[in-house]
Amino acid sequence: MTDQPAIELVGIDKKFGAVHANKDINLTVAKGSIHGIIGENGAGKSTLMSIIYGFYQADSGEIRVNGQPITIRDSQAAIAAGIGMVHQHFMLVDNFTVLENVMLGAEGGALLARGVASARAELKRLETEYGLEVNPDALIEQLPVGLQQRVEILKAMYRGAEILILDEPTGVLTPAEADHLFRILGVLRDEGKTVVLITHKLREIMAITDTVSVMRRGEMVATRKTSETTVEELAELMVGRRVLLRVQKGEAKPADVLLSVRNLTVKDNRGVTMVDNVSFDVRAGEIVGIAGVAGNGQSELLEAIAGIRKPASGEILLDGQPIDKADPARLRELGLAHIPEDRHHMGLVLKFEEYENSVLGYHHRPEYSRGPLLDLEAIRKDAMEKIEKYDIRPPNPRLKTANFSGGNQQKIVVAREIERDPKMLIIGQPTRGVDIGAIEFIHRRIIEMRDAGKAILLVSVELDEIRALSDRILVMFAGHMVGEKTPDAGEQTLGLMMAGIAA
Amino acid sequence: MSTASVTLPRWINYGLIPLLNLVVAFLISGFVVWLIGESPLAALSLLIEGAFGSGEGIGFTLYYATSFIFTGLSVAVAIHAGLFNIGSEGQAYIGGLGCALVALSLDKYVPWYVTMPIAVIGAGLFGAAWAFIPAFLQAKRGSHIVITTIMFNYIAAALMVYLLVHVLIVPGKMAPETRTFLEGGQLPKLGWIMSLFGAKLGAAPFNVSFIIALFAAWFVWVLVWRSKLGFDMRTLGISPTAADYAGTPRARIIIIAMLLSGALAGMMALNPVMGSSARLQVEFVGGAGFVGIAVSLMGRNHPLGIVFAAILFGVLYQGGDWISFEMPNITREMILVIQGLVILFAGALEYMFRPAMVLIYQQFKRA
Amino acid sequence: MEYYEIFINVLSSTIRLSIPLIFTALAGLFSERAGIFDIGLEGKMLGSAFAAACVAYLTGSAWAGLGAGVVCSVALSLVHGFASITNRGNQIISGVAINFFIAGITIVLGQAWFGQGGRTPQLAPEARFAPIILPGADAIRDIPILGPLYANVISGNNILTYLAFLAVPFSWWVLYRTRFGLRLRAVGENPGAVDTAGISVSWLRYRAVMCAGILCGFSGTYLAIAQSAAFIKDMSAGKGYIALAALVFAKWKPVPVMFACLLFGFLDALANFMQGKAVPLIGEVPVQVFQALPYILTCVLLAGFIGVAIPPKAGGVPYVKER
Amino acid sequence: ADIKPALVYGTGGKFDKSFNEAAFNGAEKFKKETGIAYRDFEPTGDTQGEQAIRNFASRGFNPVVAVSFAWTSAVEKVAAEFPDTKFIIVDSVVDKPNVRSVLYKEEEGSYLVGILAGMASKTGKVGFVGGMDIPLIRKFECGYEQGARAAKANIEVFQNMTGTTGAAWNDPVRGGELTKNQIDQGADVVYAAAGATGLGVLQTAADNKKLSIGVDSNQNHLHPGSVLTSMVKRVDLAVYNAYNDTKNDKFTAGVQSLGVKEDGVAAAMDDNNKPLITPEMQAAVDKAKADIIAGTIKVHDYTTDNACPK
């Protein structure tokens, strides 16, 4: 075999309307290597990979596979070229079996009957060869995320991928599961296959990649041999300036209990128990962080406390009075503010103008209304004040919210919830999809709130964020609180707890 | 690159693009006319002549427009709450019952200006009541409101005929209709408005309900863009999850929105029942409820746009009658054809020309 | 009249009235399982009925009529596809538009061509699908129980009736046993999965709506040239919507769809049968009650008092990759 | 006087082989005889009649004939607006000095065909399928029932109405289903008074080798050998007379009701149904006719008390 690079990108450029997601990208991935790509959220990593996989079309630029320039019009072409991809957001049919998902698009014949047999055989082979075991007849919706991801990998392998792209595969995995994944990737590399691994967790990069490329704001800013670089250098490249990986904060002065959760059980829409008999307190003047891998019940817990999801049993007390029956509107009255995990679908109405979102949920308040009508002057004035105070750009309350960038969108939500000066603040993924500048800003605001004697409950899948902000850390696994730790607890111990291996 | 997230100036979004859609709809209609073997241009000039040729023509145009304003608003209010109410037809039909009952019981005793407000309420209440069950089923049971409202159109038809044939009919009369209302149950015509422009209204039943319609349009504007309820409705309509987060009571908003929608549809009955025929007749709605869908979409669900779109359809109806009279080959259902095409191009295909627009627009900006 | 006879009569009437529903509901099944809602079934049915009647009248051949019906309905499906797949328009609005357009155009053309108030001329027997008397039907007619059942219910229907009942297992087979079916079900649940598997979402959905078109063509044809002998304006009379309700009620599954449609057909038959008869306990009931009955029941069923149905996940949502 | 006659049909179309076609024939007859052209209009929806009538009047057409009760209120209004124009309304009464209202004693005609049905029926069961459920149609049904009884005292009469909206005049599918129902229940003669819906009735009767009775126009030719007779309602007379009288300045306002006596209604006899009509039947019909004219038989009119004697 020639040692042509597996993938070569020349001048790839991609715009999404106003957003310049990829700017003239050049990249070379050597055959038989694990190539890491890091970058802030929104840097353009997924976009770039989706272009290689033929999911998006580049506006301009050339793709070469094994030295051959090829045009990848759709994923079919990519698959034909031996490229497989595990997407950041899984591309599985929930009510299909593993087998059906694997076969989809590679059924081998107009009738299913024949394909099924061979597919089973092939799955067996892959299982034994790479230790990718999963029951072929299980329904996807009944599999834990870890296994779902495995199905995605199987899909790629089944199609005989020589080049495997994984887009932030570890976001949904415990450290232990991640390590298992990395072992598999190692095997693949030794088989001569090429792996492209996207993540923004530096630790993982250092752990298994041979080469690493850094993206920032849609540009490819650097490529390094992993052995010749350091975490600090990468972090700096990623962000464009020195980063203080820790936020300064003084000692917490916890006062009396504000929020207390008692034997809370919450089910999701499918009726599956996601939060199982959980109890904890949050005191005024402290930040309680809930660590855990995505999908272990944190979302449901937040929604239950915020009054969006009715608990199955148990009780929630705010200032001693039960609130598990109250709806979000009522809770705001009681001084409980909520920064939701998903700003695009919950925190904001993207089609609204900025000023409308700046009062979403509070628009019934007397100061914003005259009788049954809205008091637009008051609202716009108020919105403008927040825009200045939080440096939201562009400073235009009449602009459609969708046209603000993620970080600025997040600032709109944060401003709205914090400026109401609540007693209790519950926060989900405060900095997801937000650039570092905004991250620091938002972190500082949160600390200020604490020092102002507010009670704060913080949920984040970013362990670093949890450790940076929290005064106490609760670890959640499979709907249970598996334990409490102080921020100085080691990543190792927390990681084990997140994996359900009690500490 | 995708043009979807490029923002265009208002005059293109709300002016040029709807206009383009409309033009295409008309071109195809013209083709149909040609297919029948008549001259599209002749038809067009007849359309104009019929609709604007005389004070009477204009009167009829505005008379039809009045009904369409009501039904258009009815559809729009529901759409803003994310509901597609195809039941305006039936709600208007039942609204007619409410309006007629008021007229029948009061016309002997009081003058029209006393009857009217009560009739407005009666019609509104009955229309709202008819919208309630589908609303409730949607809110509490999640049953598809599009289908339920259609079903309720059929049920309304059966109910009304039963009442007209067996209860409200004047004994010994053939036609299933109520007795003619007396003065006190008839809405005065707006001849004076016409005479301001030196035109004569003639027999056209253009009446005061037109003014009520304009008032309703203003009311809807305030409701949707200036009131807290409207804010809740729009939040729910655009993003139900955001509504949950904001603590907007979904079920209640859905029901309120549908009640308002039904009430507006019901008030439409004033125009034909008290304003024109002065009696309740079988099938008096005559499809106005469905026209409301086209009107609302044409008008981008905005009251002002709806008023204009309603007048446009008034022109189609009046002019259409003229055409079908002069060109016996072209029946009045031609309007349904145009209606369908307008809904298709202004509604389902509203973005067909957008990418092109964006590119052209960007060319201009460069230059 | 003797009860078993009544039963037989209502049953045969039920079947006659269910056929258009079955074809139409199956049409909706293909479309909605692929994630394309189709309120336009009503219009497709009406349009194909008109096309079938015209062509059958002109050519004097029922089969030519069927062909025309199918072509017309497929063409309409493509319009719906163009609006909702290619242009990502609102599927419900597109369907409603088609319904209006057809409701008008059929009358306009019909009146212009035949001058019978939007009707098409009566068809000669050979231009219609005549009842097929199965072998031995008359022979065993007088055997108690089985005789009437075979002679009046099983035998004596037209070819389309038998096709409708064949279409049910066939649809099941296509959906669950073929590659096309697998992909079709997938695209209705998660188009992304189909797309990343290298399959064109648009083309797949276009094929799905075309299947819908073909089936609707059959139902329309049945209305015009099998069940009756001409096209009559608005002859679909809301059957398209009722078929949709049946589809929801049947939770988007072929065999249950058939039973749901038979149920609605039965109601209609009962409505006709009960007219002018005294209902036990209640006594004489106004005609209108029976005429409204199917519509009322539709709502009752949709209210999901028989268990709520979950539509295909991606249903009604246009597939958008780039915001 | 020279006149400009106009004609507005009922919904259902000019060539409905029934009601409207009869009116059309009347106008044609007048045209043939006098050479005076006329203008006609086919509304396809209930909302159109009024404007059509007004358009004719305002264009100086005179007289204007509106066939169908559906245009009652329309004529009422327009007649007031154009006092010098003469209007003729069929099947309904409008009390205005310039309006002639032409009514038909459908009960009498229906009585005659009822007798034929009663005599032709072997099962002792006959059927009636009406269009829209309105008093007018009940009137047909009632007369039919009385006639059938007169022929066979213990006869059973099934009756169905097709629908509750204007669509009921235009729904042969349902008409056919209802007919099939009645046939399944044993009816072997079915009388259709349902406009175009009737076509479905006659079709189904023919398909099932049973007898049917047409209405308004002579429909015997539609399915020879299956259509027993037709209750012809001479709408053509109303139109023809209206034009003629106006032409000869003999127009009279007020109510004209045409029954058996005036030849306004009759049971159609021609070569198409000759084989089906036995001499006894013929005799019975002729006798009934005579009795009605003589007044010895009084056929009850449903619309007088909205009830039918059982």
Ligand SMILES: Nc1ncnc2c1ncn2[C@@H]1O[C@H](COP(=O)(O)OP(=O)(O)OP(=O)(O)O)[C@@H](O)[C@H]1O
């Ligand atoms: N389908 C889309 N339509 C419009 N804009 C998009 C789309 N996908 C991504 N973008 C924008 O393109 C930019 C790059 O997004 P992308 O998902 O590639 O970043 P990323 O590096 O993968 O971020 P993350 O680490 O959060 O996955 C962002 O600004 C995002 O908002």
Ligand SMILES: Nc1ncnc2c1ncn2[C@@H]1O[C@H](COP(=O)(O)OP(=O)(O)OP(=O)(O)O)[C@@H](O)[C@H]1O
């Ligand atoms: N849901 C959305 N709909 C439309 N456009 C969006 C959406 N989300 C993001 N965008 C577009 O993507 C652009 C960048 O969004 P993104 O979330 O990537 O922020 P970013 O690039 O990370 O910038 P920031 O540093 O503020 O986070 C926004 O300016 C916006 O125009």
Ligand SMILES: [Mg+2]
């Ligand atoms: Mg990404």
Ligand SMILES: [Mg+2]
């Ligand atoms: Mg971002």
